Amino acid sequence: MKHIKKIRLAGFLFVALLLNSCNNSSDTIGESQIDASTPVLSDLDLWLRANFVAPYNIDISYLWGASNTDIARFLYPMQEEGVKRWSETIKKTWIDPYNELGGDDFISKITPRQMVYSGGFNFNPNSPTITLGLAEAGTRITFFNLDFLDYSNVNSIREPLKTLHHEYGHILNQKIPFTDDFGLITPGNYTAQWFNLGFDDFGNPDPRTYLNLGFITPYAASQDSEDFVEILSMMLTYSKGEFDTIVSSGNSTGQAQIREKQKIVVDYFQDNFGIDLFELQKLTNQALLDSLD
Amino acid sequence: MKKIIYTTFNLFILTLVLNSCEVDAVDPVFDEPPALRIRKDIQELKTILLSEPQGFSGIYFPNNSVVGGINFHMQFTEDLRVKMTSDFKEDTALTDSRYDIIAGTNAAELIFTTGSRHITDLVQDGAQFFNTFFGANSFQYVGEENGVITFKEIRSDGIFKMSPSGFTDFDTESVASANTTYANRQEFISTPLATAFPFLSMEKDGEIQGYDLNYNQFNIYALPSGFDSNDSPVEEKFGVAFTETGIIISPAVEFNGIQFEEFTLDTSSGFEYISQVEGATAKIGYSNSPPTPLDIYGYDSENEAAVLNMDEPYKHSGPYNTFFESFSNDIFFNSSLPGLQITNVIFWELNTGGISFIDIRTTYGNVFYDISFDFDETTGIVKFELTGVTNAPSFFTDAIQPLLDILIGSEAGYYTVNSGNYFNFPNKTFGLINIDDPRMKIDFWTF
Structure with missing residues (x-):
């Protein structure tokens, strides 16, 4: 019993010494090393906050951040002068038409949360192609070559808007997938060499090379998910008359296949979102024309 | 027995206690943690950049493997804006864009956060014409020494050094300086x-x-x-x-x-x-003479015809281009043959053994002059002589005589030198360098 007491006493002494021996650190908690200062906001930043962040929870990232893009590509930030006009353009040609037909909160409910603007071309390595835009995880759309927009040329503005409608189509598809029957219309015509379509045997542009195969653009021939959003983006950046003219350039088989696909796209919008795609086409096409100089 | 246990236990405790008192010996390489050092660098760089109201001037060598240096002039302000000009392109007008100084991966970084064509043109040209990086928008801060700020561009190992501009009026003097250095660059090829x-x-x-x-x-x-x-x-x-x-x-x-x-x-x-x-x-x-042995073009053996390379003017010498422009202007306004233009010049029958001739095509029709030539395979020198056979009327010859003099008139002859290919085609190109006037290098493509 006596020994047990002694052992307990020794134990207490040991713990006391041990704790005391640990109390020789000179480290103290200093000032935080995280920079939490308020960023410098320009008039443009304030405008973007008021017109995109507040109403739609969309962040317009026009300031260069290497993490926003692929560092291995030849990319650079957009010139500041073009940011506001391009932002206004996408609001009028994309947000407003969708909200008008789908409800005031359509875009704010289903939207990419970040739009990244890049000035330079995104050249694809080992390929004669460039990437016009990217959609990532349904949360971010990146636009490339925005420094080269020419508002006096409808095609110059149409291309990035086509990218927007294309990528937004992917986001809608991620929320509600389209039916499998779409991919069964031209299953054997999809090709990884889609970029070779669009030219005749002499290298001259010839849309019939893809239209006859049942594709509205060469890129549509890459896979069914791209095919779906290519029809959507073409419809929303051309008038109905222009779209019909393009389709009618193909042979009868190609025309029928494209029309069959178009019906699935139109039904998809009507059934899932209550949007008449032909009405949306009118609004987006008019907005595109209104955005020009 | 109990005493032994008791003693052993105490020794064990003592060992533990003594061991626990050991103080970790830390010998730090740096006095402060990396994040704090980077933050100090950010503040230091910010202070330096804002300390010069007349901005900085410097040379940016974006990539020593593929591209030369560009003169930049930059003026930074506290609201994160930067005015800049450079001599990369002819348009040296100032741009006004944004910058920031941030904590990079392992150093403070100066980032040009919005596009200035003075930088983005570099990236664009590198990508478009050379498929490589000619520059970037992010620069690691290396340090400042004797007024020289050094930045490093990690992706292409570029070096950018700036020092106070010394200007009294940044807006005008920076552009004037960029204009001068751009002109000097052009002068080197067009003098x-x-x-x-x-x-x-x-x-x-x-x-x-x-x-x-x-x-x-x-x-x-x-x-x-x-x-x-x-x-x-x-x-x-x-x-x-x-x-x-x-x-x-x-x-x-x-x-x-x-x-x-x-x-x-x-x-x-x-x-x-x-x-x-x-x-x-x-x-x-x-x-005035080749500094090293020339890569000789086999003028009399390699091809049947040589066509004046009007599509790749940069393969001609600057003085030849100047001559041709002046000559073209003169003949166009020639009163006896108004509107006369040279559309092509072709040397024929170079390796066939037939009678060689020079075929000059114009908006008034084609004329030919038979020539004989003597090619020395060792020196690569070719000499021409007109035989006198031609379908050209004398007044026509008078009009185009300056061109004939340049193309075939050198008494000492012409060095022949390979100059690559005609664009991406397999057709070879070569130059004729007038020995009497070595400023004149005239390029041809062959078939």
């Missing part, structure tokens, strides 16, 4: 003193090494090549930056232990940039 033999030479203690400069105006880059005293090929490569008084090359070239980096323009005997270091001399300029 009337430019011959077809741009060279680099280095001399020390009587020993001389000569190179064909192989300067490319599009990436402001030189790939000098030559042969040493043992006839072994030697090569250098460096980017060039044109300053207001000379050139700076990067990386420096070395000859017998001497490094040459800064050159000053000297036009007292031709057009030369000269660098003198410790009694050794390096020169970059133009000579």
